[in-house]
Every structure is written in structure tokens, then in C-alpha cells.
Amino acid sequence: MPELPEVETIIHSLRPKVLGRTIERVDVLLDKVIREPEAEQFAKHISGRTITGVERRGKHLLFNITGSLVLIVHLRMTGRLLYVAPDLPRDKYTHVVFHLDNGKELRFHDMRQFGTMDLIPADRLKNFHSLNKLGPDALDPSLTRDVFKKMLKGRTGQIKKILLDQTFITGIGNIYANEILWKARIHPERSATSLTPRDLGRLYHAMREVLKTAIDHRGTTIRDYVDGEGNPGSFQELLAVHGRENQPCPLCGNFIVRVKNGGRSAYFCPSCQK
Numbered sequence: 001m002p003e004l005p006e007v008e009t010i011i012h013s014l015r016p017k018v019l020g021r022t023i024e025r026v027d028v029l030l031d032k033v034i035r036e037p038e039a040e041q042f043a044k045h046i047s048g049r050t051i052t053g054v055e056r057r058g059k060h061l062l063f064n065i066t067g068s069l070v071l072i073v074h075l076r077m078t079g080r081l082l083y084v085a086p087d088l089p090r091d092k093y094t095h096v097v098f099h100l101d102n103g104k105e106l107r108f109h110d111m112r113q114f115g116t117m118d119l120i121p122a123d124r125l126k127n128f129h130s131l132n133k134l135g136p137d138a139l140d141p142s143l144t145r146d147v148f149k150k151m152l153k154g155r156t157g158q159i160k161k162i163l164l165d166q167t168f169i170t171g172i173g174n175i176y177a178n179e180i181l182w183k184a185r186i187h188p189e190r191s192a193t194s195l196t197p198r199d200l201g202r203l204y205h206a207m208r209e210v211l212k213t214a215i216d217h218r219g220t221t222i223r224d225y226v227d228g229e230g231n232p233g234s235f236q237e238l239l240a241v242h243g244r245e246n247q248p249c250p251l252c253g254n255f256i257v258r259v260k261n262g263g264r265s266a267y268f269c270p271s272c273q274k
């Protein structure tokens, strides 16, 4: 699933291509991708309008559209947004095609079909159901170390589950939660209430550093993630623990352990992470 660094990379790759472009028309090939309004209205409302901004909120992509509209895209498991030439053959996983005024196409491609799109008036964005419960973005400049510590104060439960909770902080998924906790030398099943101020400081800095480094390496491609031009990322080469069960910890050489936790795999180094 694309997490914060992957969505940020997709935005970096798409922004220079689609900014200022007018959407001439839209083909909706799979209605269920469009949640709001219904598919026919969606295509009608967005046609003839221009893309004026591309932003990210957690794992959501937000396209600002003339007429004070916002297109909200969530890629979920396998969704891709691809800027392509129209003669590139479409396969059966191409579900929405935006025809741009320069002759190119922006295609939504999704094997698992969990990805979604909503087109709403910009003034509804703040209260929109899939965004209004999200916590601050993990890279939000106003999320300082002190704010982070305050937010964790009084939180109970395992620290990894809290990091994955999008209503706490948005943008972190399983891969980066595993990497952040390794860097912070904190065991994924540690209870949040047991973390010292020093642990919390290390956790905060690990979160920022891991996410920024992953963006610098254009995200992590394990199965199917690619950016808006179809290029994979390279952070998978730098993963310390995620997906590395029985391989040596880069810090101490002991073997990485995998534990199933709430349906997801926690990977960690039992000697570095306490």
C-alpha cells in the first residue's frame, strides 16, 4: 500500500505534468471507484475544468480544480495514477481515464479495486468524512517534537498500533512503522505508557528521518508501487527490518524477527529494540 513517501513521490512526479492542464473529458470504466457524486455526474462536473493544485494529506491525493472543486484520490492497496500517452494500450485494470488538453491521459489503474475518488466543493473539504478524523500529517511542520510528545501522553496500547492509527498521525503504514521503530530502538509491542521522554524524542526524530529519507529515494517498491510516470522507488534497498525476517540487523548483526500483530507483520531486531 502506498504510504506517505510513495504518495508524496507520486505528487512530485505528477505535479509538473498536470498543473494548469484542463480535463477535456473523463471515461469512467468502473463506476464503483467514484464514490461521490455518482459516476455520470462526476464526469460531467469535472470535464472542461483545469487542475490548479496537487497536494497531499496523509495518504490522500488532493487535486484542486477550477470551480472551487477538489478531487480526492485514495490509492488504497494497489491504485496507481499514471500520466501516459493515449496510444499506450489500456489493460483491464484501467478504471478511470482523464483526457487532458495536451493530448495526454491521466489514468487510474487498480488491480485490487479498493481505490476511491470523490469530487466535492472545496468548502466541504474540512468536514469531509474521510479526512476530518485524520490526525496531523507525519511531516506537518507544526507537528514538533513537543507536540508529538504531548499527543502521546496518556495514550494507552502498543506503540506500533498507535503509529498506524491514522486518527493519531496520518501517513504511516506498516513498512514505515517497522522502520521507524527500528531506528528509534523501540520494540513494536511496547506499551506507549512505558516510553520515557528520551524514547519519545528518539521516536519523533526516527519518524521524520525515515519518512524524509524514503521520499529522497522515491518511496519503497516491494510489489507494485510506481510513481506517476511508472517508475519504481528505491528505498526497499535501504530497509533495515521490513521484509527481512531471518536476515541480519544492519546495526548488530542479530537476526530480524517477524511477529504477526493485528493482521500485519511486525519486523524487528530483538536485541536492538527493547
Ligand SMILES: [Zn+2]
Binding pocket: 249, 250, 251, 252, 253, 254, 269, 270, 271, 272, 273
Ligand atoms: Zn539489531
